[in-house]
Amino acid sequence: VVDINSPTDIGEEVYRLLNIMRIYCFKDGETDGDPLIFSRNQEITVEDFGKKLGLSKIKGAKIFGSSNTYDGRMVGLNYRLSDGEKVSFR
Numbered sequence: 001v002v003d004i005n006s007p008t009d010i011g012e013e014v015y016r017l018l019n020i021m022r023i024y025c026f027k028d029g030e031t032d033g034d035p036l037i038f039s040r041n042q043e044i045t046v047e048d049f050g051k052k053l054g055l056s057k058i059k060g061a062k063i064f065g066s067s068n069t070y071d072g073r074m075v076g077l078n079y080r081l082s083d084g085e086k087v088s089f090r
Contacts, residue, residue, distance in 0.1 A: 015083070023049055026064050026086035040083070047077040049087055062088040
């Protein structure tokens with residue numbers, strides 16, 4: 001059930017129904033630009049996301065967002081990203 005009076009709830013439901021996952025770049029404490037869009041059927045890693053951005057020498061990243069216990073967790077290249085996460089490359 002979606003609250004039709006809540007634009008946020010409606011937007012989230014649309015993304016869920018379209019099977020879309022949004023991953024954001026995070027730079028200097030702020031979201032940097034629009035998210036990159038992926039299918040939820042794909043398993044997107046930090047390395048995949050970096051390559052999509054044209055980065056070649058990635059060692060790892062800090063992850064901020066919904067699926068983490070705490071923001072700023074350091075992860076490796078094989079970490080699988082989730083919808084709404086923000087990635088800060090090092």
